[in-house]
Amino acid sequence: DAKTTQPPSMDCAEGRAANLPCNHSTISGNEYVYWYRQIHSQGPQYIIHGLKNNETNEMASLIITEDRKSSTLILPHATLRDTAVYYCIVRVRIQGAQKLVFGQGTRLTINP
Amino acid sequence: GAVVSQHPSRVICKSGTSVKIECRSLDFQATTMFWYRQFPKQSLMLMATSNEGSKATYEQGVEKDKFLINHASLTLSTLTVTSAHPEDSSFYICSARDILNTEAFFGQGTRLTVV
Numbered sequence: 001d002a003k004t005t006q007p008p009s010m011d012c013a014e015g016r017a018a019n020l021p022c023n024h025s026t027i028s029g030n031e032y033v034y035w036y037r038q039i040h041s042q043g044p045q046y047i048i049h050g051l052k053n054n055e056t057n058e059m060a061s062l063i064i065t066e067d068r069k070s071s072t073l074i075l076p077h078a079t080l081r082d083t084a085v086y087y088c089i090v091r092v093r094i095q096g097a098q099k100l101v102f103g104q105g106t107r108l109t110i111n112p
Numbered sequence: 113g114a115v116v117s118q119h120p121s122r123v124i125c126k127s128g129t130s131v132k133i134e135c136r137s138l139d140f141q142a143t144t145m146f147w148y149r150q151f152p153k154q155s156l157m158l159m160a161t162s163n164e165g166s167k168a169t170y171e172q173g174v175e176k177d178k179f180l181i182n183h184a185s186l187t188l189s190t191l192t193v194t195s196a197h198p199e200d201s202s203f204y205i206c207s208a209r210d211i212l213n214t215e216a217f218f219g220q221g222t223r224l225t226v227v
Contacts, residue, residue, distance in 0.1 A: 034215065043118070043205050043218035044156070087155075099146070100207070100216055102156040 003027070004088045009107040018075040020106050022088030025069045032091045033064060034100065035073050037084040044087065044102075047073065078110045114140045116208045118219030125196055125226055133191045133222045135206030141186035142208035146216065147179075150203040162189045196226040 005023040012018040024033060032051050036044040048055055048062045050071070055062045061074040075082055087105040091098055115138040125131050135145055143164050148156040160170045160181055168181035180192040189208075193200055203223050207216040 036218075038156075041203070041221070041223070043116075043207075043221045046215050046217065049215060098209075099158060099161065101158060102148075104155050 003090050004103050006086075006088055006103065006106045008104060009109070011109050011111055012075075012078050014080060014110050014112050015077055018078040018082065018108060018110070020073040020075075020086050020088075020108065021070065022073070023070045024088070024090050027068050027090050033062070033068075033071050034089045034091055035060070035062065036087045036089065036100075036102075037082075038087070038105075039081075039084045047086075049091075080110050080112060082108065083110045084108060114138075114208075114210065114217045116142075116206065116217045116219040118206055118222050120222060121220060122223045123225070125224070127197055127226055128195055130192055130194045131196055131224060133193075133204055133206075133224075135189045135191070135208065135219050137187045137208045137210070137217075140208075140210040142189075142210060143186065144209045145183060145189040146207045146209075147181060147189075147191050148205045148207070150205060150221075156205060159191075193224065196224070198226045200224065201226045 003026050032049050034049040035047040038044045048060050050062045064071045085105040085107050087102050117136045119134045145162040147159045150156045158171050159174045160168045162168045162181045162183040164183045164186050170176045183189040203221050205221045207218045209216045
């Protein structure tokens with residue numbers, strides 16, 4: 001089972017920063033936090049991942065708390081095309097295979 | 113990023129027939145591929161892990177004789193839904209991870225409708 005907790009839904013105004021929280025209080029020291037998003041009827045799209053340091057790429061920023069028990073995905077200037085379900089995933093290792101197990105995610109709606 | 117291609121994107125089949133879905137990694141070699149199923153308004157559910165050259169590992173509750181997985185090369189995995197029934201209608205998604213075991217990339221999904 002996924003070991004993350006996310007709010008089921010959020011709204012954000014177009015052009016503003018969207019901040020999506022994720023709790024992962026049982027994360028282990030060598031587990032990464034990954035973020036994916038799924039636009040309706042498409043496969044998930046990789047956004048960003050991190051271990052302990054904050055990360056930034058062309059899509060988003062990832063802020064991980066010092067105790068690593070929670071993180072926040074930041075979309076700095078949200079557009080209507082950012083409307084999607086956002087999944088925060090802790091990468092687990094089971095039986096030697098690293099699976100991505102999806103929780104329910106956060107349905108982010110960007111409003112004009 | 114790396115590209116994973118799934119085919120077909122949509123398929124409609126009659127009850128009792130079998131349907132094959134292909135998942136290809138176009139610009140990298142994938143030692144491991146994963147198959148997911150997603151019902152409307154629900155999250156992705158992992159069905160099985162497919163390793164090149166060996167048998168797939170199925171998640172609990174997934175019938176291996178109904179969902180046949182073949183991973184014959186480093187760029188191709190197939191999922192065959194055998195004796196399909198209307199309750200098998202779903203969105204099937206594959207993902208692939210390259211040999212360096214970095215992040216996984218997903219196909220665009222296959223919407224299966226069994227009538």
